[in-house]
Amino acid sequence: MTDHTLDLAGIGIGPFNLSLAAQLDAVADIDALFFDRAPAFDWHPGMMLPEVALQTSFLKDLVTAVNPTSPWSFLAYLVAQKRFYEFLNADFGAVPRQEFARYLAWVAARLPSLCFGTAIHEVRFAADGFRLRGDGGTVRARNIAVGVGLQPNLPAFAGKLDPRDHVHSAQAASCLDRTAGRRVAVIGGGQSGAEIVLTLLNRSRDAPASVDWISRRPNFQPIDATPFTNELFTPGYVERFQALSEARRRSTVAHQKLAGDGISPATLQALYQRLYTVRHLTGPHAADASVAARLMPHREVVDVERAGGSYRLLMRNGFDGRIDVAQADIVILATGYRFALPPCLDPLRDRLRLDATGRPQIGPDFAAAWDGPARNRVFVLNGGLISHGIAEPQLSLMAWRSAVIVNAVAGRAVFETDLPPSPVTWSSAECGRPVHDGGGRLDAAESLSPFEMV
Numbered sequence: 106m107t108d109h110t111l112d113l114a115g116i117g118i119g120p121f122n123l124s125l126a127a128q129l130d131a132v133a134d135i136d137a138l139f140f141d142r143a144p145a146f147d148w149h150p151g152m153m154l155p156e157v158a159l160q161t162s163f164l165k166d167l168v169t170a171v172n173p174t175s176p177w178s179f180l181a182y183l184v185a186q187k188r189f190y191e192f193l194n195a196d197f198g199a200v201p202r203q204e205f206a207r208y209l210a211w212v213a214a215r216l217p218s219l220c221f222g223t224a225i226h227e228v229r230f231a232a233d234g235f236r237l238r239g240d241g242g243t244v245r246a247r248n249i250a251v252g253v254g255l256q257p258n259l260p261a262f263a264g265k266l267d268p269r270d271h272v273h274s275a276q277a278a279s280c281l282d283r284t285a286g287r288r289v290a291v292i293g294g295g296q297s298g299a300e301i302v303l304t305l306l307n308r309s310r311d312a313p314a315s316v317d318w319i320s321r322r323p324n325f326q327p328i329d330a331t332p333f334t335n336e337l338f339t340p341g342y343v344e345r346f347q348a349l350s351e352a353r354r355r356s357t358v359a360h361q362k363l364a365g366d367g368i369s370p371a372t373l374q375a376l377y378q379r380l381y382t383v384r385h386l387t388g389p390h391a392a393d394a395s396v397a398a399r400l401m402p403h404r405e406v407v408d409v410e411r412a413g414g415s416y417r418l419l420m421r422n423g424f425d426g427r428i429d430v431a432q433a434d435i436v437i438l439a440t441g442y443r444f445a446l447p448p449c450l451d452p453l454r455d456r457l458r459l460d461a462t463g464r465p466q467i468g469p470d471f472a473a474a475w476d477g478p479a480r481n482r483v484f485v486l487n488g489g490l491i492s493h494g495i496a497e498p499q500l501s502l503m504a505w506r507s508a509v510i511v512n513a514v515a516g517r518a519v520f521e522t523d524l525p526p527s528p529v530t531w532s533s534a535e536c537g538r539p540v541h542d543g544g545g546r547l548d549a550a551e552s553l554s555p556f557e558m559v
């Protein structure tokens with residue numbers, strides 16, 4: 106570790122803290138180290154399935170949006186790999202996730218401020234700063250950046266499934282070989298569920314006997330990546346969004362879900378085409394073995410029962426209001442992710458201001474509200490879905506967010522983060538009309554229209 110006091114210590118090195126480390130690399134007078142328990146950088150290895158692609162432009166890389174001359178851009182990586190021209194000629198509609206993961210790993214292998222193989226077990230606060238106890242010793246820091254990602258969201262019924270018979274999508278790649286000849290249920294209609302189902306249907310050797318794809322959403326719904334929806338993934342929108350009341354922010358995030366969590370249209374098309382092949386062009390005499398596939402949208406799995414060596418999944422059917430049942434030998438829970446404060450922050454938990462759902466309240470500079478000295482900050486990355494909006498768990502704004510945090514630590518505008526107004530006028534304040542305050546304010550939950558309460 107180190108025996109002097111750092112300006113900043115980062116816990117976790119996923120893309121978000123990696124971006125912060127990459128932006129900090131341009132700033133000579135900020136002393137920072139970042140720690141990850143993994144032995145090396147590896148971006149969601151359990152979901153590195155064949156032919157998966159990025160859902161974001163490669164220009165929204167670790168640094169470019171704020172610091173395009175950084176040596177840690179995706180383009181710099183392509184040039185270093187000597188495949189700039191080949192990459193352009195390939196003209197990917199969406200960049201292979203494997204390529205972006207290699208870019209991230211390339212940066213991670215070169216930044217001197219990163220320490221892998223070092224879990225942080227406990228963070229305490231003493232008068233002069235934070236003490237991080239990790240593998241290999243203790244480090245002191247004036248500020249910390251918590252970038253530990255999200256946790257798998259496991260429905261209550263998951264506890265009834267034998268560990269050998271189920272897996273969360275975060276580990277999907279590790280269970281594919283176990284599906285050979287078995288009945289598989291994939292629960293969850295987001296991008297993870299879609300990619301897993303496509304992978305299973307594409308298996309010609311060791312294919313499953315059947316695949317049931319169950320989604321609570323009313324249909325297998327696409328991500329909305331059209332221009333005005335992409336405006337939600339801009340710093341200007343985030344700034345307007347933060348100024349809303351908590352009730353309004355919550356309802357807005359729920360309403361905007363598919364802008365971030367829908368399925369890529371290319372994945373939906375590949376799935377539909379594969380289903381066509383499986384249904385009509387394969388059979389006992391085809392080279393390609395046939396997998397029985399059943400797609401069940403608008404079903405919420407509410408419980409599971411053991412039935413001999415397999416499971417009965419009980420589903421509430423939102424289409425016709427009935428209860429449906431599916432049989433499965435293996436269950437893949439593509440049921441998403443949730444925010445949780447990491448256990449290493451337990452000693453600070455009572456000092457952080459948390460909302461009703463246990464999320465820290467995060468300010469415009471990504472520092473969590475707490476009762477400690479203002480000069481010592483707990484920056485939280487990927488925890489601000491409610492405070493900063495749906496861009497927060499996505500790659501889209503990581504370069505900008507990192508720059509905002511760098512400026513806050515430096516106490517000066519190291520990076521230019523202000524942008525001209527968006528082409529969309531979101532708030533009344535921008536219309537030149539007075540913002541209603543006090544008695545006239547319309548931001549209590551009960552004042553929202555049913556549409557906004559979705």
Ligand SMILES: Cc1cc2nc3c(=O)[nH]c(=O)nc-3n(C[C@H](O)[C@H](O)[C@H](O)COP(=O)(O)OP(=O)(O)OC[C@H]3O[C@@H](n4cnc5c(N)ncnc54)[C@H](O)[C@@H]3O)c2cc1C
Pocket residue numbers: 116117118119120121122140141142143148149152158159160161223224225226252253254255297447449486487498499500501
């Ligand atoms: C399969 C998948 C694909 C995605 N693709 C896209 C995409 O194309 N576009 C997009 O915008 N978003 C995408 N996302 C969403 C999001 O961009 C990623 O989840 C991203 O990895 C989030 O980065 P992170 O740094 O917050 O967390 P993570 O990537 O989860 O990294 C957290 C790190 O913290 C470490 N850690 C945790 N606790 C400790 C501790 N106590 N001590 C030390 N280290 C610790 C972990 O080992 C891990 O390396 C995707 C998500 C998934 C699941």
Ligand SMILES: NC(=O)c1ccc[n+]([C@@H]2O[C@H](COP(=O)([O-])OP(=O)(O)OC[C@H]3O[C@@H](n4cnc5c(N)ncnc54)[C@H](OP(=O)(O)O)[C@@H]3O)[C@@H](O)[C@H]2O)c1
Pocket residue numbers: 152157158159160161202260274292293294295296297298300319320321322365366367404405406407439440441442
């Ligand atoms: N290649 C890529 O770029 C890529 C790959 C994977 C993931 N991602 C991104 O990572 C994020 C997470 O994606 P994700 O697919 O893992 O999670 P997600 O988008 O949150 O999807 C989880 C799904 O599980 C459903 N669900 C939860 N409990 C259920 C139950 N009991 N019964 C039936 N359905 C249930 C949810 O329904 P509700 O919607 O009704 O809650 C939702 O459809 C997203 O932003 C996604 O875009 C990107």
